[in-house]
Amino acid sequence: MSAVRGWTRIGKQFQFHAAHQLLSLPEGHKCRREHGHTYTVEVVWTAQVLTGPGFVTDFANFGPFKRFIDDHLDHQNLNKVLEIEPTSENLARLLAEWLIEQLEPVIEGQLVSVSVSESPSSWATFEVARG
Numbered sequence: 582m583s584a585v586r587g588w589t590r591i592g593k594q595f596q597f598h599a600a601h602q603l604l605s606l607p608e609g610h611k612c613r614r615e616h617g618h619t620y621t622v623e624v625v626w627t628a629q630v631l632t633g634p635g636f637v638t639d640f641a642n643f644g645p646f647k648r649f650i651d652d653h654l655d656h657q658n659l660n661k662v663l664e665i666e667p668t669s670e671n672l673a674r675l676l677a678e679w680l681i682e683q684l685e686p687v688i689e690g691q692l693v694s695v696s697v698s699e700s701p702s703s704w705a706t707f708e709v710a711r712g
């Protein structure tokens with residue numbers, strides 16, 4: 582065991598395609614009109630102690646999160662399937678809540694952040710506050 586202590590982070594990306602419109606924006610704003618994005622979601626997960634061959638957690642353990650995205654968000658109109666205004670910021674928080682409630686109790690490590698990107702040039706990150 583090394584004398585150097587610290588936390589190790591891993592990241593995994595997921596994609597989905599969905600339509601949305603931001604109805605809180607003023608009339609005439611282009612994002613008020615229904616349109617679509619190929620969303621990228623990046624989850625960052627951390628642990629202090631590695632398990633098995635040297636994993637924070639097996640990447641395969643994110644399978645239930647992929648299924649949640651596929652079943653509830655992919656090829657959906659986000660305004661119809663969510664109760665929140667579907668901004669990147671709100672989606673990042675919603676997905677973080679799902680990961681903390683559903684995945685943290687059953688796999689090693691813990692959530693650091695969730696980023697949601699509507700395009701390669703824009704993203705929003707929700708960072709979990711601990712302690």
Ligand SMILES: Nc1nc2c(c(=O)[nH]1)N=C([C@H](O)[C@H](O)COP(=O)(O)OP(=O)(O)OP(=O)(O)O)CN2
Pocket residue numbers: 603612616667668669670699700703705
């Ligand atoms: N802070 C945020 N601002 C905006 C969001 C958001 O989720 N958070 N979302 C939108 C719209 O969804 C819009 O579709 C994306 O906006 P924008 O990046 O401005 O549009 P383009 O992809 O067409 O990018 P260009 O740089 O204009 O080509 C708006 N704002």
Ligand SMILES: [Zn+2]
Pocket residue numbers: 601612616617618699
């Ligand atoms: Zn949009």
